[in-house]
Amino acid sequence: MRINKFMSLSGYWSRREIDRFIEAGLITVNGQVCLSGQEVSLEDTVLVKGQPIPEKEQSVYIVLNKPPGIVCTAVRSVKNNLVDYMNYPVRIFPVGRLDKDSQGLLIMTNDGDISNRILRSEHNHEKEYIVTVSEPFGDDFLEKMGRGVEILGTVTKRCAVTRISSDTFRIILTQGLNRQIRRMCKELGFYVTRLERVRLMNIMLEGIELGAWRHLSDDERQTLFTALYGGTKTASPV
Structure with missing residues (x-):
């Protein structure tokens, strides 16, 4: 199988x-620097930074209510990173991202x-957000958001958008462009003042206090x- 899948397993x-x-040339296969997309097997000697791949740990699946100000990265040199914030005893990383200023549901595993299966855009997995903008908006704003907005050289996919109040709406996306909701709102003349993810597929944020997490x-x-494997995958949490 390809080196990426081999190592991610x-x-x-x-x-x-x-x-x-x-x-960066940090992976070798049988003593040779690994190439992108290289095929490997269990018989090959794969080293990362000169060390063998650690044995697979017991699987961990956590839902975190990320507060604003925490950066979605496992790189510990980054200030306010997720790893230091959670201080979890097993190495975990975020599934996708919430930008630093946003809050809400984040899967850690x-x-x-x-992680790869959830993030594949072609699978159209739903992500639900509650968004507050800088001033009241009309129904035309909701219609344009739902129909698709041109950002980053493309038009966003159609999505479900419903009003909660004069300046707050609920939106369900099936794609994850960089800072997508903020860019969509800005293109239509609005500035996002609060963005919270409340659902990812079947996982709900409800009942988790800001900054808290649970398995x-x-x-x-x-x-x-x-939903991801057709029911063939089984795992036990740490």
Whole structure:
């Protein structure tokens, strides 16, 4: 299998991290610097920074209510990073991102494969947000948001948008462009003052205080695995 999948199955790195290691020449296969997309097998000797791949840890699946000001990275040299904030005893990383100023639901895991499956845009996994903007908006704003807004050289996918109050709305996305909601609002003349993710697929934020976290329940994991793997994956939390 390709080196990215081979290494992500260890649950120790995300595929993005692995790509960075490959670009930096930090991975070797049988003593040779690994190439992007290289095929490997269990018989090959794969080293990262000169060290063998750690044995797979027991799988961890956590839902965190991220407060504003915390940066969605596992890089500990970054101030206010997630790893230092949670201080969890097993190495975990975020599934996707919430920008520093945003808050709400964030999945933390050591399972690189499940992270990749959730993030694949072609699977159209739903992410739900509650957004407050700088001033009241009309129904035309909701219509334009739902129809799609041109940002980053593309038009966003159609999405469900409903009004909560004069300056707050609920939006359900199936894609994850960089700072997508903030860019969409700005393009239409509004500035986001509060952005909270309240749902990712079947995982809900409800009941988790800001800054707190909990492990996914058995039912949540099973429903998630069924959506991602057709129910073939099983795992036990730490």
